Amino acid sequence: MKLAFIVYDDMTLLDFAGTYDPLTRIKTMGFGDDFAYDVCAFSDTVRSYEGLVVKPDKAGVALTEYDCILIPGGNGVGALIKDEPFLSWIRGVSQKATLAAVCGGTLVLGAAGFLKGKRATTHPALMPYLERFTDGAVPDRIVEDGRIVTARGVTSAIDLGLYLCEKFAGVQAREKIQKQMDYAAYPFPEQQGLLEQLVYRDIVLPAVRLDQ
Numbered sequence: 001m002k003l004a005f006i007v008y009d010d011m012t013l014l015d016f017a018g019t020y021d022p023l024t025r026i027k028t029m030g031f032g033d034d035f036a037y038d039v040c041a042f043s044d045t046v047r048s049y050e051g052l053v054v055k056p057d058k059a060g061v062a063l064t065e066y067d068c069i070l071i072p073g074g075n076g077v078g079a080l081i082k083d084e085p086f087l088s089w090i091r092g093v094s095q096k097a098t099l100a101a102v103c104g105g106t107l108v109l110g111a112a113g114f115l116k117g118k119r120a121t122t123h124p125a126l127m128p129y130l131e132r133f134t135d136g137a138v139p140d141r142i143v144e145d146g147r148i149v150t151a152r153g154v155t156s157a158i159d160l161g162l163y164l165c166e167k168f169a170g171v172q173a174r175e176k177i178q179k180q181m182d183y184a185a186y187p188f189p190e191q192q193g194l195l196e197q198l199v200y201r202d203i204v205l206p207a208v209r210l211d212q
Contacts, residue, residue, distance in 0.1 A: 004066040010076030018157025031173035073103025081111035119145040123153035
């Protein structure tokens, strides 16, 4: 099992770290000796929206060798969904690979053409943009449809990471990883109803320019 964490300029750091922390514990906590991962980018270095410089393990390499790719969201998504070389790179993933995304990262999957006929979710403030790529936009915290697995906004990255831990390494591994992380918010059946009652129309993400 080999996984690629995709990074890019102006990504949201927690979108990336929220999946990276639990999933890499599959290896570091001994739940999968054959589990491997790389941080991959289309350029040699990237800078998160918060200003942290990340040097990827691999830059511009073909993604065909990976069994799963994860794309974080962030303010850089507005540029990525119009960046044909970047989208072409993402399209180069194996046809059997799991494609996972958090927040605005879902829009990258949509712009690359992977969401046609698929159910998917994203940050509530970005739902109108997701509806441009699929008729299956839903507000659930995590949505799995075939090989596509998507999560809502920023903090849902942690939930997605744990969800994928269970998918790739089993329930017991996920439970032990979650306990070690001291993360009590997953799973979240009691939260789902509350999330659906919240009003998101006033959320503004001014730096994410998707209409230009």
